[in-house]
Amino acid sequence: MQSAVQQRDAFIKTIKHIRTVVQKVVANSGPKNILRAPDSHKIAEGLFLSAATHWEELCQGLLLVDLATDNDSLLFKHVKGFRTKNGSHHLAELLVSHLDHPHSFYDWSDFNKLHTRANKLFPKGHRFAPPAGAPTSQKTCLPAALLEDLIKFKRLRNAVAHKSDKAWETFMKMIKESPFSLTSSQRKGITPGRFMVTKQWDGQIVLLTALDKLETAAKSLVP
Template sequence: MSSQTYHRDQFLSTLDHLGSVYAKVAGALGRKGLFTFPDHHKLAEGLFLSAWTHWEEFARVILLDDLSEDPNGFVRADVKKFRVKGAPRRIAERVLVHPDHPNSFINWDYGLVKSRADTFLGHGHRFANTLPRASDLDKMKRIRNAVAHKSDRAWASFKGVVKYPPFSLAPNQMKGITVGRFLVSHNWNNQRVILECFDIHRAHAWHLVP
């Protein structure tokens, strides 16, 4: 098994786990249940954010692997022999992180991952082809920002997503809306939004590592 396949399977396993947690929470709702509906909404936000964080980590580690292994990439193009086995990956990490790491935050947004791949990898790298649901990933990013940032701009962007197709929430549905409530109370492709988000991550994981 290649390291990229291992990382893909780990990410898919994480998504499965998050889906099972969601099912347990949804099954423990109600007057005599363990969770209230506000609990459900808040926990859904956490599950969604966890999936997004693991998605960024997945993209990061396979980019690191590719940079350390690609014979046409920046690290190996001019170096034919390394002194020790782990040197290519350590050099790849130093190339991809900020010089002030670990004191500075490194952004692993997928668009930036693709841009770095274009810069440091050979032609035809795995990030070159557009993700099959890139526009949906952009919607998810705007949803994620409304959880992570809580800024007026992020909230306005979130509302701009949910009131247009494929969601098309009516004005009365927008009253009192939260990200968590949206994720668990509305559908996307005939299933709850949060579950469709997990499926989008799965599709992209298989796209990057077939």
């Protein structure tokens, strides 16, 4: 099992790779280039879905490694010794991966749920909790603004992956609100990919800003 730092670094490496691909796609898109608008929009959706999936894997991986190595975790609280060298890792994976089975699957894209779950597995001061001395209003280690961004990413991810009426309605509501504030005419004919490639957020296209924020979130989880 990789350490927390190794997992963070692997995630950041992936995000940087996706970022370079985005830049190549943008540079080669346009009326006179090899990629037309629908091409770049569809590619953007795939790249964002890849980034979101790796983020979920990072969150799951960090919870696993902490549970398997933290002497104050729930696992070590009930087990004094392990028969094999990697016994704690195997038990941690079973506990984390199958805690909700068979009633439901676990949604790793919801950071608030991840925080709540970590509270049940670790004492105060764990990786997913706010640091000591943080305002009482802060519920997780991530700043409130970044936590809101992760909620946006989940809505965007669902709009790409699910195509359900609820996912689409949530996506349309999100782009209508601040900071995007798209008008009815701007929302006409919009797709998640078109939104990520053609609309601006913090001075650059939405997709690049989303990648930057995911990298910042990873560095917040593993300083």
